[in-house]
Amino acid sequence: MKTFNIGDKVIALTNPMTIHSQPRIKGKMYIVVSVMYCQQCGIQMISLGVKANNPSILCTCSNVQHNDGLCYTQSIHFAKVDEFDKEIEEAVAEENYELAALLRDLKITHEKRKLVNQ
Numbered sequence: 001m002k003t004f005n006i007g008d009k010v011i012a013l014t015n016p017m018t019i020h021s022q023p024r025i026k027g028k029m030y031i032v033v034s035v036m037y038c039q040q041c042g043i044q045m046i047s048l049g050v051k052a053n054n055p056s057i058l059c060t061c062s063n064v065q066h067n068d069g070l071c072y073t074q075s076i077h078f079a080k081v082d083e084f085d086k087e088i089e090e091a092v093a094e095e096n097y098e099l100a101a102l103l104r105d106l107k108i109t110h111e112k113r114k115l116v117n118q
Contacts, residue, residue: 006034010030010078011030012026012030012077020054033049036072041063050070054067087103
């Protein structure tokens with residue numbers, strides 16, 4: 001299971017699934033502001049600091065819990081900026097070639113941005 005810590009730099013792997021999801025743009029880098037775990041299934045969710053309109057969140061396991069006023073998204077929708085190679089290897093091992101290709105493309109884009117900013 002993927003886990004992040006507050007302050008980690010992450011790249012969004014998906015766009016929001018619904019209008020109620022935490023806003024994010026696939027391929028954009030964010031910093032983790034808060035971390036929480038579902039009290040029922042234990043999956044990790046991270047917040048990018050976006051304020052929530054509702055006082056609670058709904059996990060995919062159907063558990064509803066308080067959100068401390070922030071939007072949260074499951075960690076599986078993000079990758080650590082400095083761990084692309086590891087994530088690509090894991091995706092290939094799981095035969096998730098679509099994710100592996102996405103991670104490869106994001107890694108190339110991120111490396112190009114680093115070169116431009118130097």
